[in-house]
Amino acid sequence: MKALIIEDETAAARNLAAILRQTAPEVEVVATLESVAESIDWLRANPQPDLLFMDIHLADGDSFRIFDAVEITAPVIFTTAYDRYALEAFKVNSIDYLLKPLNEADVLRALTKLRRLTSAERRSYGSRVRTLATERRDREEVFLVHVRDRIIPLQRERIAYCYTSNERVTACDYDGTVYPLDRTLEALQSLLPETDFFRANRQFIVARRAVKEIVVWFGSRLALHLTVETPERIIISKARVPEFKAWLRSVHPEE
Numbered sequence: 001m002k003a004l005i006i007e008d009e010t011a012a013a014r015n016l017a018a019i020l021r022q023t024a025p026e027v028e029v030v031a032t033l034e035s036v037a038e039s040i041d042w043l044r045a046n047p048q049p050d051l052l053f054m055d056i057h058l059a060d061g062d063s064f065r066i067f068d069a070v071e072i073t074a075p076v077i078f079t080t081a082y083d084r085y086a087l088e089a090f091k092v093n094s095i096d097y098l099l100k101p102l103n104e105a106d107v108l109r110a111l112t113k114l115r116r117l118t119s120a121e122r123r124s125y126g127s128r129v130r131t132l133a134t135e136r137r138d139r140e141e142v143f144l145v146h147v148r149d150r151i152i153p154l155q156r157e158r159i160a161y162c163y164t165s166n167e168r169v170t171a172c173d174y175d176g177t178v179y180p181l182d183r184t185l186e187a188l189q190s191l192l193p194e195t196d197f198f199r200a201n202r203q204f205i206v207a208r209r210a211v212k213e214i215v216v217w218f219g220s221r222l223a224l225h226l227t228v229e230t231p232e233r234i235i236i237s238k239a240r241v242p243e244f245k246a247w248l249r250s251v252h253p254e255e
Contacts, residue, residue: 001027002049008034008059023108035060043070056080076129145179160210160228
């Protein structure tokens with residue numbers, strides 16, 4: 001059985017590899033990868049292994065982003081410190097996970113469970129993992145912002161708008177603080193719930209709570225004024241005005 005380890009903590013990766021050598025010598029670790037980007041490149045260039053051990057939180061983002069770029073058909077055993085949503089989702093979907101620090105008994109239990117799966121169950125298992133990845137993406141509540149040697153957690157509810165210019169994407173919170181993001185506006189649009197965020201145009205995604213005033217602009221367009229300053233005026237095209245108004249009415253039924 002060939003296994004791939006995706007883990008950005010060197011000590012944790014070595015510990016897992018050592019446990020596998022002790023408890024399951026038939027498992028061959030074909031590679032140890034440390035990031036989302038590296039994992040995507042490896043999986044695109046190599047045959048899929050029989051099993052993946054995948055840490056949820058990697059240095060360059062949530063490992064569920066790997067599923068957006070690569071179709072993973074092999075069973076996945078997730079490793080995590082403590083993630084309330086992940087644990088609840090794993091239990092519902094019967095997907096296995098290991099809590100850090102890893103120990104031999106838990107790894108052996110997970111491997112025993114996987115060995116008992118039939119081919120059909122393995123395919124179903126992979127489907128559940130992909131479903132979990134999609135649900136995780138839809139419910140992502142915290143973005144990890146990398147600023148030099150720091151990682152800053154930015155809660156989704158604090159985002160007033162997201163903006164792109166010259167291939168640089170930023171998010172601004174309600175205090176007016178601007179954060180660099182490592183995702184495209186299109187990726188953010190898929191992560192932010194449509195009930196709370198609206199793609200105003202090519203440059204902006206705006207939060208419902210941030211909309212302060214709407215002004216009728218030239219050519220039957222709309223101009224949005226937010227509760228925080230923006231780097232340029234936010235204009236909604238005439239063609240998108242009905243969609244924007246419907247979005248506002250859906251969250252403010254009394255209007």
